[in-house]
Amino acid sequence: MFGPPGAHAHDERGLIFRATEAIFDEAEQLAKDKRPGLVCKVSFCELYLDQIRDLAPPAGKKQYPGPNLELAEDANGNVTVKGLRQVEVSSLETVHALIRGGLALRQTASTALNDVSSRSHTIFTLNVSRVDDGRAGRLDLVDLAGSENLKKSESEGDRAKEAKHINSSLTALGKVILALSASPAGASGETSDASHPAGVHVPYRDSKLTRLLKNSLSGNSFTVLMCAVNPAGEHHDECISSLQFAHRCSHVQTQPKVNYEAVDPAEQQQRIVKLSNELAGLKGQLESIHAHYQKELEAAAADPEYARQLGPVERSDAETDSDYEQDTPHRRFSGGGGGRVR
Template sequence: EIYNDQIRDLGKAYLAAMGVDISNPTTLNEKTSDIVEKLANKRGNSYFAPLFQRDRAVAASSAEIMPGLKEVYDGYNTMNYEIREDSEGNVFVKDLSLIPVTTMEEVMTVISMGLRVRATHETKMNQTSSRSHTIFTINVIQRDKLSGQAISGMLNLVDLAGSERLKKSESQGVRLKEALHINSSLTSLGKVIMALDPTNTDMPHIPYRESKLTRILQNSLGGNSYTTVLATIQPLPAYYDECLSTLQFANRCRNVHNIPKVNYIID
């Protein structure tokens, strides 16, 4: 069966946990690309496996939030895309390009190009600091040849820019505005997770619309999806506050339970 599946990565700290030198921009970019590609291959290979009496159509897309919502495929597209919701309550990005793909190699072309052109700039803490949240999506539609019944699903790979302590990064000007947006959207994400926690009775309203990030991830966070969160830390005294914040967030995520279902398409 095909379900929605979301994998979210919290910043670049996981690279340090893997023993990667995060001060080396070449190594950082290679490892980021390698991890995304492995996740896509592990989940995506089954999308192209031949099936008896079933047809499949697969498409891939990539976008970044910085703070506008932009497409990252064939260079930068300066258009700010709009977030919409269909009659079934599914959130989507209007007019975002869906690139038809027939092999994992074609999927990786879309992902690799997105990784190459995503916004990165140097700060005091990171030579290639991500200045946006990036979302790679693989969409699948499968139709039974005999009954005509169709089902749909998607795999989202979400690379979140890490939260930034301004005193340490010393960001100024444009970099400062980017950092404030990143921190604001991650704060909104934390609020949504807190509101979804069934043990928390103080927040009956779930603030999905507080940021573009949480709006796009609405189905992933508290809807029809299997969701995996990778929250890793750099266990050094200098990063105590960041480690504690990440672990507290991850602990709250454990309390959120989704109930995914097969997405039948009604003609």
């Protein structure tokens, strides 16, 4: 997701850097075309020992780990993190600086299997809205810590405690995916509400991880899962388990739709009035310009000097137009030179 630890080469950058680059390339193109641009806001958090921590605190390390943030759910079933900082960004450099700052705060540790083992799940969210029409989108880039075999990792003490929380949350995620993919209703995307296949209980509330991922799994999203597997023989069982999980995920179908930002009614009315006034002004300008040139054409047509100033082509066209208006519908055009069928 983030690329190799300490990687600085451009071709080694992770998916999260490439995705944000693509979005800001689009924003730059809109600016070049002089079209209304994008408003981008980002947040970055981790789930560590079942606690949600902000990885983009205003004062960096001085405020980390900060309070354990709580989850909230609105009337539509959308899950949000209360108190999670949303940072408005206007440049790719700012986004990448926030990502690197968050990675420096993320919980990692050394185990027998990995010198820099992730001890938490992270969720980087980029909210994008169009200034012109209010369309809005959200990109969640989730880096899940891998399941851990305690015997192989030789984890003890805090490392063992972290591994148990990681494995427990991944098990809960597996149950959610199983419920979403198990029935024809779940596979077809038919739902009795925004987040549950008809007649199937989906255990989102079994863990904070599944609640955090509910928005990405519940229907209104394009969701992509990538699994990292190890070709070494001693990791055969873990690889098979990961691939089986990926296979179940492939049977979950979502129903994405275009999102629009909720607008305050008073603000919306002000915008309507403003646009109506602009439209009325443009119509007035167009009518004024039309009247001006109409008068000039009428004055020119009434001037005898106008006909003498016409060239042979313009005069021929004018005479043909006049003849055509006086002719009958059954007029025949003789062959040869310059006759025009209208």
